[in-house]
Amino acid sequence: MSTMTPTRRAPRRRGLKRSRHSRKPWFSMAAMGLFAFCGIFGALIAPHDPTQNDLAHSLAPPFWAEGGSTTYLLGTDQLGRDILSRLLSGAQVSFLVAVGAVLIAGAIGLGVALLAGYTGGRLDAFLTRVADSAMAFPVLLLAVIVVALYGKSITIVIVVLVLAVWPQYARVLRSEVIRIRNEDYVVMSKVMGGNARWAIVRHIVPNVVPTLLVLATLQIGFAIIAEGSLSFLGIGVPAPAASWGNMLADGRNFMQTAWWVPVFPGIALSITVLSANLLGDWLRQTLDPATRR
Amino acid sequence: MLESGGVMTDYILEACNVVKTYEARGAAAVHALKDVSLGVAQGETVGLVGESGSGKTTLMRMLLAIEEPTTGVVRFRGTPRNEMGKAEMKEYFNNVSAVFQNPFSSLNPRRRLWDVMTERRAIERRAKKSERRERAAELTAMVGLPEDYIDRYPHQLSGGQRQRIAIARALAEDPSVIVLDEPMSALDVSVSAQIANLLLELQENFGVGFLLIGHDMDMIRHLCHRVAVLYKGDIVEQGPVDAVMRAPEHDYTKRLLAASELTSLEIDDLEPVESADAPFLISQPVPTH
Numbered sequence: 001m002s003t004m005t006p007t008r009r010a011p012r013r014r015g016l017k018r019s020r021h022s023r024k025p026w027f028s029m030a031a032m033g034l035f036a037f038c039g040i041f042g043a044l045i046a047p048h049d050p051t052q053n054d055l056a057h058s059l060a061p062p063f064w065a066e067g068g069s070t071t072y073l074l075g076t077d078q079l080g081r082d083i084l085s086r087l088l089s090g091a092q093v094s095f096l097v098a099v100g101a102v103l104i105a106g107a108i109g110l111g112v113a114l115l116a117g118y119t120g121g122r123l124d125a126f127l128t129r130v131a132d133s134a135m136a137f138p139v140l141l142l143a144v145i146v147v148a149l150y151g152k153s154i155t156i157v158i159v160v161l162v163l164a165v166w167p168q169y170a171r172v173l174r175s176e177v178i179r180i181r182n183e184d185y186v187v188m189s190k191v192m193g194g195n196a197r198w199a200i201v202r203h204i205v206p207n208v209v210p211t212l213l214v215l216a217t218l219q220i221g222f223a224i225i226a227e228g229s230l231s232f233l234g235i236g237v238p239a240p241a242a243s244w245g246n247m248l249a250d251g252r253n254f255m256q257t258a259w260w261v262p263v264f265p266g267i268a269l270s271i272t273v274l275s276a277n278l279l280g281d282w283l284r285q286t287l288d289p290a291t292r293r
Numbered sequence: 294m295l296e297s298g299g300v301m302t303d304y305i306l307e308a309c310n311v312v313k314t315y316e317a318r319g320a321a322a323v324h325a326l327k328d329v330s331l332g333v334a335q336g337e338t339v340g341l342v343g344e345s346g347s348g349k350t351t352l353m354r355m356l357l358a359i360e361e362p363t364t365g366v367v368r369f370r371g372t373p374r375n376e377m378g379k380a381e382m383k384e385y386f387n388n389v390s391a392v393f394q395n396p397f398s399s400l401n402p403r404r405r406l407w408d409v410m411t412e413r414r415a416i417e418r419r420a421k422k423s424e425r426r427e428r429a430a431e432l433t434a435m436v437g438l439p440e441d442y443i444d445r446y447p448h449q450l451s452g453g454q455r456q457r458i459a460i461a462r463a464l465a466e467d468p469s470v471i472v473l474d475e476p477m478s479a480l481d482v483s484v485s486a487q488i489a490n491l492l493l494e495l496q497e498n499f500g501v502g503f504l505l506i507g508h509d510m511d512m513i514r515h516l517c518h519r520v521a522v523l524y525k526g527d528i529v530e531q532g533p534v535d536a537v538m539r540a541p542e543h544d545y546t547k548r549l550l551a552a553s554e555l556t557s558l559e560i561d562d563l564e565p566v567e568s569a570d571a572p573f574l575i576s577q578p579v580p581t582h
Contacts, residue, residue: 184399192413193386
């Protein structure tokens with residue numbers, strides 16, 4: 001046993017050192033878990049109809065404040081709508097927009113990256129230029145134009161975000177694809193008779209996934225913020241439906257008199273975005289060295 | 294055996310008058326290979342030496358069907374590759390395999406070793422997992438690693454162990470020729486000696502032919518029967534390894550040998566050879582111990 005001790009100690013020390021760099025972000029994970037749960041089941045657990053007006057109880061404070069009641073746990077807004085229910089309903093909007101935009105943009109970005117990075121040559125030059133041009137186009141202007149043409153809806157928000165975000169995936173993943181394409185194991189698969197499809201499916205895509213995951217997590221934060229901003233500006237999710245962005249926009253006039261109207265959606269938005277970003281940073285730290293080896 | 298691209302040869306794998314020119318838009322064409330002929334016979338080890346930029350890698354890529362020559366052909370058992378059908382190409386891929394220089398980039402980090410070693414079977418025959426694992430276990434034993442390594446990932450192995458896995462992968466379909474691209478250069482001395490002995494042993498047991506690319510003249514002398522010297526896209530010297538080492542004819546060969554301290558040639562006696570990539574070969578005297 002005495003010979004075991006030193007050999008056991010070495011890896012443990014390394015393990016400690018490593019965990020200091022990348023301690024599991026429990027808070028962010030829990031917050032994202034709650035966000036996903038509310039995003040999927042929000043409507044089922046909401047105590048009230050999020051669009052139901054109740055002018056008799058407008059601007060009711062949260063239950064712990066003076067004049068508050070447990071009927072409306074987090075109070076009501078100027079039209080007497082239950083804030084908690086609207087937050088849950090808004091979580092569904094944010095979740096749908098974030099996940100939808102990130103997944104679609106990720107798929108497009110990965111497809112373009114594989115096509116450009118693996119094929120190379122003129123197609124690569126063309127696609128890279130398309131991505132660069134798309135990135136140079138201001139998101140806000142794009143949103144205004146698209147909304148002016150097609151009206152406001154969640155689908156439009158998702159489309160705008162996809163248009164804004166896919167080039168970032170394409171650019172980062174393209175350089176990853178090029179790096180991996182030239183790795184000896186990919187060349188070796190060709191020596192063994194493997195075709196392009198084999199190389200892409202078996203070697204390139206699995207090695208690109210960690211980068212894709214990190215990007216996607218960071219983009220979730222961006223997508224939530226962007227949806228909030230668009231809705232705040234009135235070109236996002238249309239009025240009766242609840243979104244954290246339009247709740248903030250509605251509530252900002254009541255900051256002095258009824259702080260709970262803007263503050264709760266603000267907190268929800270901040271915590272969710274912060275958690276997504278922390279989780280993305282952690283993923284980057286955890287997955288990156290493994291892929292470099 | 295004829296030395297160059299004649300029909301009556303015993304060569305298993307043979308480059309016949311291979312020329313490779315890379316055309317670049319708006320730049321001068323690069324003549325990577327200018328009429329190169331080289332063959333490997335059953336159970337034979339042929340050394341291919343040359344500085345970086347001499348065309349070694351290009352020739353390797355032609356032989357391994359990674360690229361096609363501009364003119365000239367690669368023959369496998371006498372049949373030119375460009376005339377081969379699907380079934381013959383299958384044979385080609387089974388019989389011609391390779392071990393690359395860097396064992397840290399030649400194994401997919403996301404695949405277990407059994408999967409890495411038997412990739413050819415997955416490509417060609419959609420072989421069953423149980424069959425592939427069984428073969429992988431045989432192969433690890435063949436290259437002197439414990440059989441339970443087949444469930445490990447590449448990053449759990451040392452450089453020498455990885456190179457053994459790369460060799461095992463090359464052996465997976467009982468090939469007749471393996472192209473070895475400086476297989477020892479990324480390893481330290483004692484490990485590279487082990488790998489060298491492993492290669493000799495495998496050749497004795499299976500009669501596989503090797504094309505050993507490298508510039509470690511000591512290793513070439515130790516392992517090879519014949520040696521060819523590639524210089525600026527041309528084979529400038531070719532023959533039995535002893536003869537070439539004892540009495541090199543081309544200046545570049547002499548310089549290579551001098552650089553690796555194998556002869557008592559005085560470096561000062563030599564005319565400088567024009568070289569962009571390997572100035573150390575000509576300008577710096579090798580320190581003597």
